[in-house]
Amino acid sequence: METLLLWLFYISTLYAFIPGLITRLFGFRVFRRGIGMNEFALTFDDGPDPVYTSQLLDLLKKYGAKATFFVVGSNAEKYPHLIKRMHEEGHLIGIHNYVHKTNWLMGPAAVKKQIQRTNKIIHDIIGSNTHYYRPPWGIVNLFDFARRNETQIVLWSSMFGDWRQRLGADRLTERMLKKLRGGEVFLLHDCGNTLGANAQAPMEMLKALERVLQVAEKQGIGTIRIDDMIQRSEAVKRESRGQKSMAAAPKETSKQKASLSFGKRIVVSLWLLWERLFHFVFQLRTTNKEEPIFHFRIRPYRGEPVMMNGDIELANGDRVLELHFDNKRLFEIGSRSRTSVQIAIQMIRGVEKTLPELAQYVQTHPELMDVKALYGVSMINRGPEQFGFTVTDLPDSFFARSTRLYLKFLMSVIHPSGGDRLKQRSSHELIPKLIVMPMELLLDKYSEDGSHRRFSGKESGEIASDQESAEPEETALSATQPC
Numbered sequence: 091m092e093t094l095l096l097w098l099f100y101i102s103t104l105y106a107f108i109p110g111l112i113t114r115l116f117g118f119r120v121f122r123r124g125i126g127m128n129e130f131a132l133t134f135d136d137g138p139d140p141v142y143t144s145q146l147l148d149l150l151k152k153y154g155a156k157a158t159f160f161v162v163g164s165n166a167e168k169y170p171h172l173i174k175r176m177h178e179e180g181h182l183i184g185i186h187n188y189v190h191k192t193n194w195l196m197g198p199a200a201v202k203k204q205i206q207r208t209n210k211i212i213h214d215i216i217g218s219n220t221h222y223y224r225p226p227w228g229i230v231n232l233f234d235f236a237r238r239n240e241t242q243i244v245l246w247s248s249m250f251g252d253w254r255q256r257l258g259a260d261r262l263t264e265r266m267l268k269k270l271r272g273g274e275v276f277l278l279h280d281c282g283n284t285l286g287a288n289a290q291a292p293m294e295m296l297k298a299l300e301r302v303l304q305v306a307e308k309q310g311i312g313t314i315r316i317d318d319m320i321q322r323s324e325a326v327k328r329e330s331r332g333q334k335s336m337a338a339a340p341k342e343t344s345k346q347k348a349s350l351s352f353g354k355r356i357v358v359s360l361w362l363l364w365e366r367l368f369h370f371v372f373q374l375r376t377t378n379k380e381e382p383i384f385h386f387r388i389r390p391y392r393g394e395p396v397m398m399n400g401d402i403e404l405a406n407g408d409r410v411l412e413l414h415f416d417n418k419r420l421f422e423i424g425s426r427s428r429t430s431v432q433i434a435i436q437m438i439r440g441v442e443k444t445l446p447e448l449a450q451y452v453q454t455h456p457e458l459m460d461v462k463a464l465y466g467v468s469m470i471n472r473g474p475e476q477f478g479f480t481v482t483d484l485p486d487s488f489f490a491r492s493t494r495l496y497l498k499f500l501m502s503v504i505h506p507s508g509g510d511r512l513k514q515r516s517s518h519e520l521i522p523k524l525i526v527m528p529m530e531l532l533l534d535k536y537s538e539d540g541s542h543r544r545f546s547g548k549e550s551g552e553i554a555s556d557q558e559s560a561e562p563e564e565t566a567l568s569a570t571q572p573c
């Protein structure tokens with residue numbers, strides 16, 4: 091039962107929750123906002139609608155505005171003339187699934203089908219493919235990331251609640267004007283027939299939009315299609331990257347990351363709440379309640395026998411103390427550190443501090459004396475060895491593969507240069523490995539009355555500088571499998 095629960099947890103977390111979270115938090119691998127431009131993007135979801143879409147197209151024409159439509163495939167099928175008109179009038183067409191259904195409830199094959207079917211419908215009408223995709227409700231799952239080469243996921247920077255009629259055109263106008271500036275991606279709806287929307291809501295939207303377009307015109311703010319916005323933003327990024335590397339000023343990116351916005355902080359706290367729930371369900375323990383670095387639980391080891399340091403064999407069924415790195419700690423370290431070297435040093439200090447605490451804990455809890463080993467999953471290959479861990483391959487399983495993906499995502503979140511860094515690194519360095527240490531070794535090396543209080547005479551400063559010259563990024567990955 092417990093195993094089943096754990097699997098459910100991993101699968102739900104991996105498949106939907108974490109990717110969604112990372113998307114919202116860091117805009118990782120999705121497009122949400124343009125940079126360095128005076129135009130804003132109008133995007134319309136859920137259509138085409140037989141009543142409102144043609145009114146909207148008239149309005150856009152009147153103001154010379156260009157927009158992006160994320161259409162629902164089944165609607166496009168019913169109203170091909172509207173798709174044709176969008177295309178002919180210079181708007182961009184993207185995909186919003188075949189039926190308006192969340193990707194959380196569908197398997198990867200079903201999502202793929204939704205996208206392909208819609209793409210085919212669009213292709214049959216306008217004669218070309220589209221690879222711009224907005225999942226319903228902006229909810230992405232792991233496989234949406236995997237398909238990134240085929241599809242560009244587009245979310246938004248501003249939404250206004252325009253799907254509710256009672257908001258009214260006045261308040262909607264007010265909300266939209268507040269966000270009216272270059273680079274914004276406005277999310278609006280030209281169809282009110284989806285779950286949770288009001289059928290007549292687009293009427294209010296059209297009124298508000300006309301006023302906003304008038305103000306935009308006065309202020310000299312133009313509209314831009316998403317494809318053009320992405321292209322222009324990338325050019326700006328490339329340019330500024332070139333300038334930055336010439337000026338050699340690496341500080342700014344980490345500073346930006348360090349100051350999380352209010353919204354991001356809310357999401358982080360939701361994640362941490364989720365983690366607390368996990369800790370409660372699996373009754374994770376810690377050696378240090380005020381400043382936890384690791385959490386752990388006792389469970390039987392399942393798998394092939396592993397030969398550990400000191401020639402002790404870990405066999406199937408032996409009790410192990412499974413380590414989980416504290417995610418909150420990880421966030422703190424990640425947001426405080428400017429470079430990967432700093433992350434590495436912080437994490438090494440954390441591990442160094444925890445191992446003696448763990449030894450102490452085991453000694454004072456007689457029921458743990460038959461635990462044979464410390465056990466965790468880590469993505470580093472060299473770091474843990476200096477502490478006495480043996481690093482071995484994880485058997486190739488769905489679990490190993492999903493852990494690998496999860497740790498990759500996690501790493502891109504905590505690392506100062508985020509996902510960019512990951513792309514540069516070859517994949518073999520990101521393979522999760524099993525790390526194990528015999529309990530005897532832990533007690534011997536790290537307990538107060540053990541033969542050595544610290545591992546083989548190395549001081550923390552020395553380790554830190556070792557790491558600086560070695561591969562610091564790898565050490566930053568020394569989180570055992572986080573939950």
Ligand SMILES: [Zn+2]
Pocket residue numbers: 135136186190226227284
């Ligand atoms: Zn929608």
